[in-house]
Amino acid sequence: EIVLTQSPGTLSLSPGERATLSCRASQGVKSAYLAWYQQKPGQAPRLLIYGASRRATGIPDRFSGSGSGTDFTLSISALEPEDFAVYYCQQYGTSFTFGPGTKVDIK
């Protein structure tokens, strides 16, 4: 089973700043099977990015994804107040796994 590691665990930033979140896999992941989600307290996760770099419907272009193989990145170009949340990466190999999450909170 592929294990995903996310770093940092917590990212403290101010609105307007750039956020860079990392997702590292224990073995190579097909980019088509790498996705990112945003979760706010008390809410279900929301799909942000699929196929490592494709924005889901309705997702603002300040969100972008990149990477391949074992290293993937989610970037938020300029944080809006509504972007402070927990972000998870997800992969599919023979089964699905999620990373432990990165919390982006207000500095």
Place this chain on the structure above:
Amino acid sequence: QLQESGPGLVKPSETLSLSCTVSGASIKSYYWSWIRQAPGKGLEWIAYIYYDGITNYSPSLKSRVTISVDTSKNQVFLNLSSVTAADTAVYYCARRREYCAGGSCFLSFDPWGQGTLVTVSS
């Protein structure tokens, strides 16, 4: 739209049973999945199913989990046996989204239900 339902409290060693009602789409058109989240913890994928019986289970839960569908009711079900306190979680139903373009097929979960909290306690 996905709506989970089931008992909010289950006793240890018993079987947790949940249903997910799918509206706005035919259950025969997609794969459907269960995902859970223990309080304050991350997401854990449990299983997925296609209406024709194709299933895939998390290796860590496979021995205790059964996922099924009722196409006449457009519902997906989850049974988790021999539960312990470690199974206390919010359980989400989600569509396993497979989108194909440009020669590639992309896998993700979208949409998700609102989730239902199940507590395992005597």
